[in-house]
Amino acid sequence: MNQLIERSAGYRAAAGWIAGLAAIGLLAAGPWMVDTYYLNLLFMIGIFVITCTGMNILIGYCGIVSIGHAGLMAIGAYMSSFLSTKYGLSFWSVVLIGMVVSLLIGSLIAIPTIRAGGVYLSMITIAFGVVIHEVLIRWDAFSGGPLGISGIAKPQIGGYTFDLKGMYLFVLVISAAALLLARNLRRSSWGRSMIATKENEIAAASLGIRKFAVQYAGFAISSVLAGLSGAIYAHANSFISPDTYNFQTSVQLVLIVILGGAGRVLGPVIGAVIIVFLPELLDMEKLRMALYGGIMFAVLFFLPKGIVGTLDSWLSPRMRRFVSINPRQASSKPEEAKALFASPVRAGGQPILVLEGIQKYFGGLHALKEVSLKVEAGTIHSLVGPNGAGKTTLLNVISGLYSSDQGHYTLRGQPLIPRSLSAVAELGIARTFQHSRLFKELSVLENVMTGLAKRAQSGLGASLLRLPGQLRSERLMEETSHALLDLIGYEGDRDMPASQLPYGHQRMVEIARALATAPSLLLLDEPAAGMTASEIEQLEQLLRKLVSQGLTVILIEHHMDFVQRVSDTVTVLDFGKIIGTGSPEQMLSDPRVIQAYLGAEEVAASAEH
Amino acid sequence: MSLILQLAISGLSVGCLYALIALGYSLTFVVNGTLNMSQGQLVMLGGVLMFGFAELGHLPFFVSFLLAALIVGLLNLGIERLAIRKFDKGANSIEWVLSTIAVGIIIQDVALYVNGPDEGVTPSPMGDEMLRIAGAGIYWKEFVFLPVVAVLLVLLILFYKKSHWGLWLRATADNRTAVEIMGISSNKIVAVAYMLSGLLAGIGGALMSTNYAVSVDIGLPLGLKAISVAILAGVNNPKGIVAAGLILGISEAFIGQYISTAFREMFVYGLVILVLYWKPMGLFNARKTIVKV
Numbered sequence: 001m002n003q004l005i006e007r008s009a010g011y012r013a014a015a016g017w018i019a020g021l022a023a024i025g026l027l028a029a030g031p032w033m034v035d036t037y038y039l040n041l042l043f044m045i046g047i048f049v050i051t052c053t054g055m056n057i058l059i060g061y062c063g064i065v066s067i068g069h070a071g072l073m074a075i076g077a078y079m080s081s082f083l084s085t086k087y088g089l090s091f092w093s094v095v096l097i098g099m100v101v102s103l104l105i106g107s108l109i110a111i112p113t114i115r116a117g118g119v120y121l122s123m124i125t126i127a128f129g130v131v132i133h134e135v136l137i138r139w140d141a142f143s144g145g146p147l148g149i150s151g152i153a154k155p156q157i158g159g160y161t162f163d164l165k166g167m168y169l170f171v172l173v174i175s176a177a178a179l180l181l182a183r184n185l186r187r188s189s190w191g192r193s194m195i196a197t198k199e200n201e202i203a204a205a206s207l208g209i210r211k212f213a214v215q216y217a218g219f220a221i222s223s224v225l226a227g228l229s230g231a232i233y234a235h236a237n238s239f240i241s242p243d244t245y246n247f248q249t250s251v252q253l254v255l256i257v258i259l260g261g262a263g264r265v266l267g268p269v270i271g272a273v274i275i276v277f278l279p280e281l282l283d284m285e286k287l288r289m290a291l292y293g294g295i296m297f298a299v300l301f302f303l304p305k306g307i308v309g310t311l312d313s314w315l316s317p318r319m320r321r322f323v324s325i326n327p328r329q330a331s332s333k334p335e336e337a338k339a340l341f342a343s344p345v346r347a348g349g350q351p352i353l354v355l356e357g358i359q360k361y362f363g364g365l366h367a368l369k370e371v372s373l374k375v376e377a378g379t380i381h382s383l384v385g386p387n388g389a390g391k392t393t394l395l396n397v398i399s400g401l402y403s404s405d406q407g408h409y410t411l412r413g414q415p416l417i418p419r420s421l422s423a424v425a426e427l428g429i430a431r432t433f434q435h436s437r438l439f440k441e442l443s444v445l446e447n448v449m450t451g452l453a454k455r456a457q458s459g460l461g462a463s464l465l466r467l468p469g470q471l472r473s474e475r476l477m478e479e480t481s482h483a484l485l486d487l488i489g490y491e492g493d494r495d496m497p498a499s500q501l502p503y504g505h506q507r508m509v510e511i512a513r514a515l516a517t518a519p520s521l522l523l524l525d526e527p528a529a530g531m532t533a534s535e536i537e538q539l540e541q542l543l544r545k546l547v548s549q550g551l552t553v554i555l556i557e558h559h560m561d562f563v564q565r566v567s568d569t570v571t572v573l574d575f576g577k578i579i580g581t582g583s584p585e586q587m588l589s590d591p592r593v594i595q596a597y598l599g600a601e602e603v604a605a606s607a608e609h
Numbered sequence: 610m611s612l613i614l615q616l617a618i619s620g621l622s623v624g625c626l627y628a629l630i631a632l633g634y635s636l637t638f639v640v641n642g643t644l645n646m647s648q649g650q651l652v653m654l655g656g657v658l659m660f661g662f663a664e665l666g667h668l669p670f671f672v673s674f675l676l677a678a679l680i681v682g683l684l685n686l687g688i689e690r691l692a693i694r695k696f697d698k699g700a701n702s703i704e705w706v707l708s709t710i711a712v713g714i715i716i717q718d719v720a721l722y723v724n725g726p727d728e729g730v731t732p733s734p735m736g737d738e739m740l741r742i743a744g745a746g747i748y749w750k751e752f753v754f755l756p757v758v759a760v761l762l763v764l765l766i767l768f769y770k771k772s773h774w775g776l777w778l779r780a781t782a783d784n785r786t787a788v789e790i791m792g793i794s795s796n797k798i799v800a801v802a803y804m805l806s807g808l809l810a811g812i813g814g815a816l817m818s819t820n821y822a823v824s825v826d827i828g829l830p831l832g833l834k835a836i837s838v839a840i841l842a843g844v845n846n847p848k849g850i851v852a853a854g855l856i857l858g859i860s861e862a863f864i865g866q867y868i869s870t871a872f873r874e875m876f877v878y879g880l881v882i883l884v885l886y887w888k889p890m891g892l893f894n895a896r897k898t899i900v901k902v
Contacts, residue, residue, distance in 0.1 A: 065703050067710065112885035116840075119644060120885070122706050123836045127878045130833060138871055247829060251714060258707060287722055293714035300696065300708050 024176050031165035039168055041280070043236065045272045046171035047229045052256045052268035053178040054225030059254070060263025061191060062218035063198030064114070065122045067250045068129030069226050074136060074245035075102045076227030077234035081149045082142060084235070091155035095231040102227025103220055110219040114212055129250045136242035148241030152234055167236040174232070178225060181464045183265045185221075188463030188470065189453040189477065194218055195263070196439045196450045203437035206399065207517055208425035208454035217460050248289060255296050261306025263441075270307050351410075352377040352521055352552045353398070358407035360390075360397055360576075367393045368404065369576045375521070375569075380543060380553045382563045382584070385573035386597055391556045392434060394573070395523050398554075399431045400424035412520075426454060430519035434526050436506040440499035444490070444509055447498050448481035451516025484512045487545070489538055504535040511542070521552045528559050540566055564588055572596065611744035616862040618742070622751045622820075624858020625758040628851045630813045630831065631838035632765075633806035637689075638844045639782040640802040641795075643697050643705050645688060647713025648810055649832015650720075655681045655814020656823030657720055660729045670734050678811035685807025688712055689800050713828070720825045728824035735819075751820045761812065762851065765805075774801055830874065837881045843891025852893065 030042055051073055058064050079101045080094035089097075109128050113121040136143040143149065155162045155170075162170060185191040193214045196204040201211055234240045256275050260267030279288065303310050353375040360368035367390050375381045383391045397404040400418035409416040411427060418424045430451075439447055456477050458470035485494060488508045492501070501509065507527055514522060528536045536559065543553060543566050557563050563570065563584060570587040572580045574596040580587055587593055630652055634644045645651070655677045662673035692712050696704035733750035740749050769775035781788045781798040788795050817823060838857055842849030857877065864873050884892060 059703070063703055065706050109882065112882055112889065116885050116889040118703075119638075119646075119706060119844075120840055120889075122646070122703075122710075123833065123840065124878075124882065124885070126829075127833045127837070127881070130830065131875050131878050134874065251710070254707065254710075287718055290715045290718035290722070293711040293718065296711035297692070297708055297715070300704055300711070304704065 020176075024172065027172055028169060030172075031168055036164060039164055041276055043164065043168045043171055045269075045276050046168070046175045047233050048253070048256055048272035048276065049175040049268050050171070050178050050229035050232070051226050052253055052260075052272060053175070053182050053265075054222030055253055056257050056260075056262060056265075056268050057182055057185060057194075058218045058222040059257050060261075060267070061186070061194040061198065062215050064215060064218065065254065066125040066219075066222070067122055067247075067254055068109070068125030068127070068132070069222065069253050070245040070247070070249035071125075071129040071132035072102045072106050072223050072226035073230035073233070073249070074132050074242070075105055076230030077240050077245070078136065078143055078149070078230075079227075080231035081152045081234045081240055084153055085149060085151060088153075091153065091235050095228065095235075098231035099224045099227040102230070103223045106219060106223030106226075107216075110216055110223075114215045114219065126247065126250070129245075129247055133242055133246050136245070143242065146242060148239060149234075150239040152238045152240070154238070155235055162236070164236070167232070171232060171236075174228070179265055179269070181221075184464055184466040186263075186265065188466070188474065189449065189457050190214065190217060190460055190463045192439075192442060192446055192450045193453045193457075195441055196453075199439045199441055200437050202401065202421065203433065203439070204450070205421035206401075206425055206431050206433075207451050207513065208422050209450070210422050221464075248292075251289075251292060251296075255292055255299075258306055259295065259299050261309035261312075264306060264308040264312065267306050267308045274307075350377050351375060352412055353416075353554075354408075354410040355398070356408040356410075358394070358397060358409075359405045360393055360402065361405050367576050368397065371407070371573075371576070371578055373571060373578065373581070375552060375554060377520075377552050378547055378550055379568035380547055380555055380566050381569045381571065382555045382557060382567040383571050383573060384557065384560070384563060384587075384593075388575075389573040389596075390576040391573055392525055393576075395431065395525055395554070395556060398424070399429060399523055425517055425519075428518065428520040429523065430514035430517045430521070431523035432507070432510045432514050432525055432527060434529070436503065436510060438498040438501070438506050438510060438513075440497065442498060443495045444492070444498055444501065445478065445481050445485070445494040447509055448484050448512050448516050449477045451513040452477045452480060455516075455518055481512075481516065484515055485509070487515070488512045488542055504531045507531060508535070508539070508542075511539075515546075519551070521554070522546070523554045525556045526558065527555070528557055528562055536562055560588060612866075614743055615745035615747055616866055617859055618745065618747050619751060620859030620862030621855055622747075622754040622858070623861070624855040625754055625851075626813055626817055626854075627835055627838050627857055628854025629758055629761065629809055629816075630835040631842075631850045631854055632847060633809040633813075634836060634839045635844055635847050635850055636806045636809070637799070637802045638839075640778060641693075641697055641781070641785065641799050643693050644709075644844070645685065645693075645712075645803070645806065646706055646709040647688070647716060647828075647832070648806070648835060649830070650713040650716040650828035651681050651685060651807060651810035652814040652817065652831050652835075653823065653825060653828030654684070654716060654720060655811035656818035656827070657724055657814075657825060658811075659815035659818045660731045660823060661724070663731045664729060670731075673731075674812075674815050677815040678808055681811030681814065682804050682808035685810065686800055686804045688807075689803035693803070694796060694799070713832070717825055717828055724825055726824060726826075728822040729818070730820070730822050731815075731818045733819035748820070754816060754820070757816065761809075768805075774798075778802060834874075834877065837877055840881055840891060841884055842893050846891065846893050849891065849893030 027042070031039055034042070051069060055066065055069055058066055076098035080091070080098035083089045083094045083097060084091065109124060113124045137146050160166070193204065193209045196207070197209060197211050197214050205211065252275060256268055256271035259274060260269065260271030282291070284291070299306065305313060351374045355371060355373040358368050358371040371394060383394065385391055393402065396402045398409070398418060400421045400423060403418070409418060411429070416427065439450060442450065456473045458473055462470040482494070488511055490505065490508055490512065492505065498506070498509065507530070511524070511527065528539055531539065540562065547553060555563070555567065567584045569581060570584045571578055572587055572593045579592050579596060580590055630648060633648050638644045658677040658680060659673055662668045662676055663670055666673070668676070688709065692708040693705050696702060696708050698704070733753070735750040735753050738749050739746045740752050769779060777788065777793055777798050778801065781795050785795050788798065814823065834857070838854045839850055841857070842853035861873055861877065864876055868876070
């Protein structure tokens with residue numbers, strides 16, 4: 001049975017390749033089937049596909065909306081045209097220079113704005129596009145002013161000069177290659193990290209993923225592709241002027257991406273076909289921009305996933321019914337699980353984490369008061385206390401989400417400075433969150449693989465090109481993730497989007513994802529909240545298994561019987577202060593603890609009886 | 610010396626308009642973390658409507674002014690309902706950025722279709738008299754921006770501090786869930802913030818048209834300049850925005866005089882980029898938001 005399924009998956013992959021190659025073959029026959037006018041339109045579609053594939057990575061994967069990419073196209077176009085008309089350099093060298101300069105100037109904009117984030121980035125990129133347009137109009141010596149540059153040489157190779165047919169085929173190849181790169185990226189740990197960061201910055205950081213690095217990578221790829229398509233366009237058209245690269249063009253590029261479906265590899269193709277052919281069909285001079293705006297609005301309102309995305313989400317559940325994908329068998333090899341995580345900790349009551357005098361203020365609120373704590377290696381240390389006692393705040397300062405105002409941390413005998421979530425994650429401290437923070441767009445398996453990103457990340461270039469080394473490490477990550485899902489006892493469909501998981505399973509998968517970072521210390525924030533009794537039991541067994549393999553767990557939990565069963569040590573917090581640390585039996589019967597939970601009157605009342 | 614004074618005053622006048630427009634971003638951003646990317650186009654609409662009512666429709670000045678401001682305010686109410694509410698899905702959502710950009714494009718193109726590309730200045734009730742201060746000459750109609758904007762800001766502060774709507778706005782900015790629990794519809798509060806922001810845009814545009822030529826394509830650059838002000842100051846810092854707006858106005862006046870008018874905009878945006886390198890959350894932004902997990 002399994003073999004059959006594997007074979008059918010293989011067939012489907014092959015079918016995909018064949019369909020893709022057939023489409024390219026058909027398009028390659030284009031020059032001999034349509035006249036020059038339509039060939040020109042097809043060429044323009046190719047140009048848009050190249051640029052918008054980059055923007056698709058930026059918008060769809062990274063969640064960054066740039067409305068200035070026409071400016072980057074302009075840089076590629078003008079750099080290459082200037083150098084080729086002025087100094088007679090060959091197309092092949094100026095196109096490279098155009099890409100590099102586009103990358104450099106794109107980086108100048110991206111570096112500060114990615115740090116500032118969101119709206120700032122969109123606004124700055126609009127301003128960037130406007131400025132580039134202005135510069136092109138005013139800087140006569142470089143850009144030829146409003147008249148632009150004309151007489152740009154066509155590319156040559158050997159004795160052959162590229163005419164429209166040749167340029168069209170060239171663009172066809174480049175755009176197919178760009179699409180392939182986008183697809184490869186989506187299937188690599190870079191792509192998963194981009195989507196993870198877009199969906200949940202905090203959860204991604206807690207897995208050691210640095211937002212800046214992945215988002216900058218997305219921006220860089222899109223800058224290079226924009227520069228490339230700009231240069232190709234300039235040399236095919238022989239003439240460029242500033243008006244090709246204004247605000248409207250930038251908007252058009254964004255529209256192509258979201259109309260096709262942001263984050264869908266084939267989205268830009270569909271979007272570009274529609275946006276290029278639409279004006280031909282409608283034949284309207286006025287209100288064209290209003291029409292684009294209207295389409296953009298309508299897409300956002302009625303087709304938020306774009307055309308490809310909507311089709312896909314309609315089709316894939318139906319496909320799934322026919323091809324029921326593997327309920328992978330649990331491998332149940334404990335010795336295999338051991339290798340999954342945890343640098344084995346030296347046995348024998350050594351503290352793994354020591355906190356001394358931690359203070360945290362939120363304005364006037366003194367949230368943590370002189371918290372000092374010793375967590376023994378290989379134990380489950382529970383934090384209990386009423387709501388608002390500061391348990392989660394304590395977890396947040398340990399994991400680097402908040403910075404504490406005072407205090408010392410020691411991890412495995414070394415001083416620890418929790419600078420940021422991602423920095424702490426790299427030191428082997430993993431955490432989960434009070435509310436589920438799975439990456440909903442990714443599948444269950446991919447969620448766990450995201451946790452492995454830091455351990456086994458291949459280079460960006462290797463990921464784009466899907467080099468053998470990267471493929472091997474992908475396969476290894478898949479294996480490890482399957483093993484981790486086996487370990488937590490997840491038996492459902494692993495290719496299902498995480499958004500469709502029942503709540504209890506979401507919590508368990510989150511633990512698997514945290515374990516994927518190979519932590520030696522695991523911080524769990526109310527993992528049992530919302531779980532059924534049998535799920536809690538499963539969690540209990542899992543925690544015991546983890547600890548038996550040398551992992552240390554800090555647990556925040558309100559299910560007192562659960563706490564009592566699993567904990568080695570219990571620390572009670574109240575109003576940001578530790579009111580006691582000891583064995584579970586000792587702590588949970590301590591009158592101070594009962595008072596903290598139930599209030600003074602209740603305790604007095606129960607004492608009278 | 611008189612030239613410097615003159616530049617300073619006229620810089621302040623235009624700067625207070627920038628501040629007024631930029632406050633429109635801030636008003637809504639603090640309430641629900643969204644803003645209208647087409648604010649600039651709304652300002653343009655205010656200016657074009659003002660010119661249309663007063664010059665072409667021959668309505669009295671103040672009637673035209675009120676109409677322009679109200680129409681833009683109500684339009685922004687509609688924009689909130691259609692382009693914001695459905696798309697505001699938390700901190701990382703980008704849909705509202707796109708939808709309000711789409712709105713801006715539509716407004717601009719429809720305005721171009723209806724109004725044509727012509728530009729016009731609405732005659733100011735202040736006439737064309739000059740005000741002379743220590744040898745510096747400045748038109749009354751330009752100078753009057755300063756007191757008018759000052760009065761508007763005072764009214765805005767009073768609204769925020771004294772009215773129950775202002776209280777709700779501040780409360781929603783602080784904790785939206787808590788406001789909902791108190792039985793107040795936070796959607797309604799957001800709508801009010803948008804209405805206010807639209808009013809500011811409309812007033813800004815109407816004021817602007819009394820001294821500067823307005824046409825349909827001033828929207829985008831104005832919006833960008835205003836967002837530059839908001840970025841320089843930090844979007845959630847109204848006081849900083851007023852300061853940054855005035856500073857920007859003055860520096861523009863001096864750059865235009867002593868360096869180059871052509872590259873004035875580039876200078877502004879370059880400055881914004883530099884500030885972002887140095888302080889990503891804005892110059893005057895001291896508050897750090899606490900993420901709850």
